[in-house]
Amino acid sequence: MSAPQLVVHRDKELMAQAAAARLITKIVDAQAARGSASVVLTGGRNGNGLLAALAASPARDAIDWSRLDLWWGDERFLPEGDPERNVTQAREALLDKVELDPSRVHAMPASDGPYGDDADSAAAGYAAELAAAAGPEDHGPVPTFDVLMLGVGPDTHVASLFPELPAVRETERTVVGVHGAPKPPPTRVSLTLPAIRAAREVWLLAAGEDKAEAAEIALSGAGEIQAPAAGAYGRSRTLWLLDAAAASKLPRALYPPASA
Numbered sequence: 724m725s726a727p728q729l730v731v732h733r734d735k736e737l738m739a740q741a742a743a744a745r746l747i748t749k750i751v752d753a754q755a756a757r758g759s760a761s762v763v764l765t766g767g768r769n770g771n772g773l774l775a776a777l778a779a780s781p782a783r784d785a786i787d788w789s790r791l792d793l794w795w796g797d798e799r800f801l802p803e804g805d806p807e808r809n810v811t812q813a814r815e816a817l818l819d820k821v822e823l824d825p826s827r828v829h830a831m832p833a834s835d836g837p838y839g840d841d842a843d844s845a846a847a848g849y850a851a852e853l854a855a856a857a858g859p860e861d862h863g864p865v866p867t868f869d870v871l872m873l874g875v876g877p878d879t880h881v882a883s884l885f886p887e888l889p890a891v892r893e894t895e896r897t898v899v900g901v902h903g904a905p906k907p908p909p910t911r912v913s914l915t916l917p918a919i920r921a922a923r924e925v926w927l928l929a930a931g932e933d934k935a936e937a938a939e940i941a942l943s944g945a946g947e948i949q950a951p952a953a954g955a956y957g958r959s960r961t962l963w964l965l966d967a968a969a970a971s972k973l974p975r976a977l978y979p980p981a982s983a
């Protein structure tokens with residue numbers, strides 16, 4: 724496991740714009756190298772801020788949107804079209820503005836979908852979809868994602884893996900149902916740490932004063948059960964993208980010079 728890299732930007736807006744530019748380049752390079760790219764999206768303000776910045780980027784259509792596989796790190800287990808669902812918010816921010824191949828957009832099941840209101844069955848269904856997309860060159864029953872993005876919660880949660888709850892302790896399954904989540908809604912579907920760790924690169928997004936303590940805890944040696952963000956790392960890269968406010972409590976040795 725490589726040590727996490729940190730990039731600190733002046734403020735939330737610059738972090739979103741710079742992260743969007745970084746993602747465009749990563750996708751373009753993956754498509755040039757392998758003919759397609761695979762990205763895992765995250766919900767929340769930072770995740771959606773990045774998608775909105777990408778939608779507004781002049782370089783946006785350097786991406787061949789028809790050769791991009793999109794997955795989700797987690798989903799609020801609500802009916803299709805609910806404004807609180809991560810996929811609904813991603814569609815508004817970006818997906819409805821670009822020409823994606825619908826068969827390559829892998830939304831997590833809704834609570835009124837084929838699995839009904841059973842989040843655990845929905846999780847098993849998504850795990851099966853991931854396994855079906857995995858190839859012999861992949862590491863386990865998930866495709867090798869080029870980039871897996873995770874917003875970081877103020878309690879250091881990532882995806883819907885909350886401190887001390889059962890989902891963060893999962894070591895076998897790739898997707899689980901989450902019940903009693905402290906962040907509403909209480910019922911969710913989430914990738915687990917083993918699935919997250921199959922990604923080539925994991926990018927953790929943390930902007931705002933309310934993330935400063937979480938960044939400090941997760942980057943100062945806390946265990947993954949108490950601080951799930953500390954357990955989120957990629958096979959070849961783990962990158963924390965912060966703004967100065969979220970980085971303000973980091974030990975000086977960890978805190979690289981902020982960008983201009």
Ligand SMILES: O=C(O)[C@H](O)[C@@H](O)[C@H](O)[C@H](O)COP(=O)(O)O
Pocket residue numbers: 765766767768769770797798799809873874875876877880881882883906
């Ligand atoms: O379903 C969700 O709520 C998200 O996937 C969640 O993991 C989010 O990324 C963090 O809670 C950070 O959210 P903010 O960026 O809004 O603080």
